[in-house]
Amino acid sequence: xxxxxxxxxxxxxxxxxxxVFEVEPNIVKEMKTVQSYIDxxxxxxxxxxxxxxFGNDLAMIIEYCKKHxxxxxxxxxxxxxxxxxVKRMKSDxxxxxxxxxSYLNMESFLQFMAKAIxxxxxxxxxxxxxxxxQIESDFTPEEEAELRKENEWAFK
Amino acid sequence: xxVQSATYMTPSPVVLSDDLIPEVLSFLSVKSLLRMRCVSKxxxxxxxxxxxxxxxxxxxxxxxxxFSLMKKRPLSESVDTxxxxxxxxxxxxxxxxxxxxxxxxxxxxxxxxxxENRNIAGSxxxxxxxxxxxxxxxxxxxxxxxxxxxxxxxxPKIGYFRDSSNCPHxxxxxxxxxxxxxxxxxxxxxxxxxxxxxxxxxxxxxxRILTFGDNVWRDIESFPVAPQNRIxxxxxxxxxxxxxxxxxxxxxxxxxxxxxPVEQFxxxxxxxxxxTYNQYMLPRGFxxxxxxxxxxxxxxxxxxxSYSPNKINFVIWKMQIFGVDESWVQFxxxxxxxxxxxxxxxxxxxxxxxxxxxSHKRQSIFYNWRNNTVEKINVTITNYTTTDYVESLxxxx
Numbered sequence: 143x144x145x146x147x148x149x150x151x152x153x154x155x156x157x158x159x160x161x162v163f164e165v166e167p168n169i170v171k172e173m174k175t176v177q178s179y180i181d182x183x184x185x186x187x188x189x190x191x192x193x194x195x196f197g198n199d200l201a202m203i204i205e206y207c208k209k210h211x212x213x214x215x216x217x218x219x220x221x222x223x224x225x226x227x228v229k230r231m232k233s234d235x236x237x238x239x240x241x242x243x244s245y246l247n248m249e250s251f252l253q254f255m256a257k258a259i260x261x262x263x264x265x266x267x268x269x270x271x272x273x274x275x276q277i278e279s280d281f282t283p284e285e286e287a288e289l290r291k292e293n294e295w296a297f298k
Numbered sequence: 299x300x301v302q303s304a305t306y307m308t309p310s311p312v313v314l315s316d317d318l319i320p321e322v323l324s325f326l327s328v329k330s331l332l333r334m335r336c337v338s339k340x341x342x343x344x345x346x347x348x349x350x351x352x353x354x355x356x357x358x359x360x361x362x363x364x365f366s367l368m369k370k371r372p373l374s375e376s377v378d379t380x381x382x383x384x385x386x387x388x389x390x391x392x393x394x395x396x397x398x399x400x401x402x403x404x405x406x407x408x409x410x411x412x413x414e415n416r417n418i419a420g421s422x423x424x425x426x427x428x429x430x431x432x433x434x435x436x437x438x439x440x441x442x443x444x445x446x447x448x449x450x451x452x453x454p455k456i457g458y459f460r461d462s463s464n465c466p467h468x469x470x471x472x473x474x475x476x477x478x479x480x481x482x483x484x485x486x487x488x489x490x491x492x493x494x495x496x497x498x499x500x501x502x503x504x505x506r507i508l509t510f511g512d513n514v515w516r517d518i519e520s521f522p523v524a525p526q527n528r529i530x531x532x533x534x535x536x537x538x539x540x541x542x543x544x545x546x547x548x549x550x551x552x553x554x555x556x557x558x559p560v561e562q563f564x565x566x567x568x569x570x571x572x573x574t575y576n577q578y579m580l581p582r583g584f585x586x587x588x589x590x591x592x593x594x595x596x597x598x599x600x601x602x603x604s605y606s607p608n609k610i611n612f613v614i615w616k617m618q619i620f621g622v623d624e625s626w627v628q629f630x631x632x633x634x635x636x637x638x639x640x641x642x643x644x645x646x647x648x649x650x651x652x653x654x655x656x657s658h659k660r661q662s663i664f665y666n667w668r669n670n671t672v673e674k675i676n677v678t679i680t681n682y683t684t685t686d687y688v689e690s691l692x693x694x695x
Contacts, residue, residue: 234311234312237312237314238312240314240318240321240322241312241314241315241318244315244317244318252321253321256318256321256322256324256325257325259322260322260323260324260325260326261325263322263326263330264325264326264327264330265330266330267333268333268334268336268337271334271337272337272338275313275314275319275337276311276312276313277337277338277341278338279336279337279338280338280339281336281338281339286336289335289336289342290336292335293332293333293335293449293450295450296329296330296332296333297333
């Protein structure tokens with residue numbers, strides 16, 4: 143009901159690089175961080191700076207929200223969209239979008255991105271995953287060898 | 299696009315914040331996670347953290363893609379090899395693959411040997427409780443094991459108990475107790491309930507319970523109404539309870555021959571938290587229970603009750619809200635075109651549009667309830683050997 147109380151018609155989102163996006167209120171419903179901010183306001187327009195989200199990423203998030211907020215789209219069309227949406231992304235894009243989803247507090251988009259990242263690292267080697275997440279191993283070679291031995295079958 | 303992105307701050311390599319790592323990892327398979335323990339010390343700690351284990355289980359449960367099957371056959375190549383080597387094997391079938399290609403070949407990785415375990419007492423949160431027994435001329439001895447097939451861990455034999463009830467020596471080679479496994483959410487513990495399968499002459503039943511962790515058998519109050527046919531349809535686990543079908547004021551030898559008024563039936567439900575019983579009624583859509591024994595089961599997270607009112611129909615009722623007698627609805631009525639000489643089927647699993655049933659003769663049947671189509675398949679799936687299963691990291695205590 144909070145959305146009805148608010149009289150805001152147009153929301154302007156300003157990304158980290160200064161790019162500007164005008165969106166309708168139903169598009170930002172998923173973005174809890176933005177939504178809770180505008181719920182407090184009583185004015186027609188509002189500009190919200192999002193210093194942690196880059197323009198390209200914000201454009202993608204808005205595209206995703208538009209598709210999923212649409213009542214005309216079928217479930218199948220949305221699934222097809224999700225599939226293509228992930229397909230055109232590089233690994234770094236996914237990681238940045240996951241961070242952005244967390245910052246904007248978008249639960250279902252966060253789960254969607256987390257799942258997409260998981261799909262990339264499923265069945266991959268330990269080295270690949272370290273590289274992917276920029277993690278330095280803090281095990282000694284002996285410790286690591288011991289750990290690998292514990293579940294040897296999982297490395298096959 | 300490239301020129302544009304070069305003009306603003308180029309995003310530096312992304313390093314995920316610590317709270318997002320579990321969100322990603324919770325979508326991984328157990329096998330991958332066991333490998334990822336080597337990534338770093340913090341990852342190793344995370345993957346064995348009980349909070350993470352629960353998060354992963356929650357995601358795993360929504361996938362519902364697997365169930366396990368155990369049978370006394372080696373499964374080197376295809377599912378349907380009929381040689382026996384006396385051992386028991388477990389196979390994990392992805393449900394979707396089974397439905398779309400019932401004759402698929404199993405890869406070596408998809409099964410796991412478990413020796414000398416005769417029965418599955420149940421499966422909960424990725425753990426399978428196995429039971430076994432040995433006998434001499436004077437007693438039977440039972441034991442339990444907890445097995446997590448995904449992490450490939452098996453507990454030692456626990457919960458030994460002896461049963462030296464007075465019976466002819468030759469009878470000792472048959473187990474006299476039935477075991478059911480469940481999870482009690484209120485105390486976050488796993489429990490096994492043992493009931494003797496042969497009623498004493500005063501129709502009472504011994505009920506014993508064991509909590510994993512303390513591993514001691516305790517006798518609890520007996521059933522308010524003693525369940526019958528427990529092997530067939532008893533001890534159905536649903537949300538922290540075990541449920542049996544029971545008949546009031548009955549005489550065992552009558553069951554097979556005569557119809558029984560439906561009012562005499564009760565669902566006896568044991569709450570694993572409080573260790574007390576509740577009783578529920580069957581649906582009111584019919585008066586008498588025909589001679590073929592009805593079945594209690596769980597389909598799509600609902601308690602289900604099924605029976606054959608005659609030789610050409612098979613009816614399944616669903617208790618939509620557990621414990622509410624008024625919430626019974628008729629879920630399915632399956633009719634055969636012609637009278638079937640051996641028409642007695644047991645519904646086992648519901649997966650998407652498909653209901654998996656098993657017949658008396660161990661014929662597995664896939665019934666698509668939207669299209670009303672029936673397909674018989676060659677994989678043996680029975681309620682003795684098959685159980686719903688989701689993989690998890692839950693430790694075996």
